[in-house]
Amino acid sequence: MQFKDYYQTLGVARGASAEDIKKAFRRLARKYHPDVSKEKDAEARMKEVNEAWNVLSDPGKRAAYDRLGAGFQSGQEFRPPPGWDAPFEFSSRGFSPGEEADFSDFFSEIFGRMGGMRGGARARAAGRGEDTRARVQLDIEDAFGGVTRQVSLRVPAAEASGRVSFRDRTLNVRIPKGVAAGQVIRLAGQGAPGAAGHPAGDLLLEVEFRPHPRYRVDGRDLLLTVPVAPWEAALGAVVPVHLPGGEVRVRVPEGAQSGGQLRLRGKGIPGEPPGDAIIELRVVQPPADTPRRRSLYETMAREFAFDPRKTGN
Amino acid sequence: MRDDDFLEGQLLEDAWLTLEQVAAACPVEPEWLLAHLDEGLFPQARSVAGVWRFSGAALVRARRMRRLERDFDAVPEMAALVADLLEEMDGLRARLRRAGLD
CATH class of the missing domain: 2.60.260.20 (Urease metallochaperone UreE, N-terminal domain)
Known part of the structure; x- marks a missing residue:
């Protein structure tokens, strides 16, 4: 696993103040905003910026990251020390478990096992599992005959120890005939698992069409x-x-x-x-x-x- | 691949999403949505006999507003204003696409 230099991602020095980090994040959040950005890889860049912000804006995560990452350069081979379990309290800074699941392996290795998954979203998981969402890209022709598509998801899963791991999940979904752009397909019971004895949530798939030449x-x-x-x-x-x-x-x-x-x-x-x-x-x-x-x-x-x-x- | 490896999806018609579904899919707290509904910041949502119904467009709007509030500490009205502008832009882009000009 490669070390990620979150300071480099945001373009700030390691000793940057919380205020400077916030400024740098907002500048980049504007630059790579998916609705307005003209950059080709805006979505991927925004994900990296969000990940860096998620860590560096939280004092607990930043302290843990600084301690673990001292001396590492971006891209260097990295393994957290055995038994790593940071004595820090983490918050998820308004990011949902689903969004955190979308961050890099580096992130989930360090923070996935910890407090990022606590808080409001978890507290509600005492019953039925949460509904989750994903996007599926179709060709226009697919709406005419119905089609089967593979949908890849990265889902957080809470382990018995309270740690959270992330796993890739591939679903074969039969897309019903007559689907229109922006429509939502509900897959009952394919969302987040519920607490013991409670049903899982639903997976909501949003439909997008790829541009077509004709x-x-x-x-x-x-x-x-x-x-x-x-x-x-x-x-x-x-x-x-x-x-x-x-x-x-x-x-x-x-x-x-x-x-x-x-x-x-x-x-x-x-x-x-x-x-x-x-x-x-x-x-x-x-x-x-x-x-x-x-x-x-x-x-x-x-x-x-x-x-x-x-x-x- | 066996036939039962496939999942059959159920197509949601417009105005089919419930408050809880929109909240979970964004994701936001249901209270966040309710407060924004009270302030009239979701013109696409309809209340039928006290039950909120949301269109797919409202889902996109909620996600955008939440991002603006989270990333820029935007006050809800500011986030709604930006969402209004983005929706207008979506409409214009769609017209360009229909005209084959994008």
Whole structure:
């Protein structure tokens, strides 16, 4: 296991005051805020910053870390001394057991066995286990047929000694057909274990869709752009359109314009009621790349006397 | 892989989450949520016959507000204001995506 230099993570000196540490944390919390950050690895960086803050902002954890880590450099091979059990009182600084479970192995090795798990969240565990949450990323196509996905979780588990260990858990989850972005799937009894004789909590999975090269979603509606030739738009045509549920034939009405929308009722994400597929037409003209084609365009220019910038056209 | 290795999920429709579920999923104390509800900081939550119902959007909002309060010591109204702005940004980003412009 590699030593983590939390002071380096926050960019402060080892002897930094609590006030300086707080300032450094807030500066970084703003920089890597997941909703606004433009940094590519913002989420991972924020996790590291949170972990460092969790330790350095708590006097007990900081003292334990300083004592253990004296003389270690970032990335150096590290093992806590045998029988390590810090005589310090730890708080979790507003971080939940679930969030602490998401911190590094280094963190859980030192602090996971200790007081970080005490407090309000634990006190309530006297009965039914807590509900926990996780995110699952799906492809848009998955919502059409239902799919089975592996979901990996890192869960805290209290041992009989009162220590807390973290373990990885993989669940095979059947995602029901018709799931929409932002929806929550409840897996009964898959949350945190309850106290003796009490049921476990539920696991709440939040659904996200990966960006798709052709489809976009808006609730249960499926949006896609379909290119059409100028004559198809002008004269009307039946064109094949590939949807996640299979290919359909769509009638393009006579006189359609680029940007015009066609709504296919019930062809969006399945559900009660199902969403619609909304097709945006994009007129694409062929290149005038041979003398014959040039002459056809020239004929059109003469015959139509068409100025698209004039109103009324 | 045997068939019973798979878990069947139950799909929650909007406005299906209870106060306890939102609190546990954020995670926050239920009292924190109740105090913020009393202050009117959760416009998406609905009380039906005295029972609170939350949408998925309220879950995201609660998590954001809690983070702002925890990380920046933001007062609840300030956290709610930032959450309002982030929600507006979500809406605009969604419109950009729908227009294929993101």
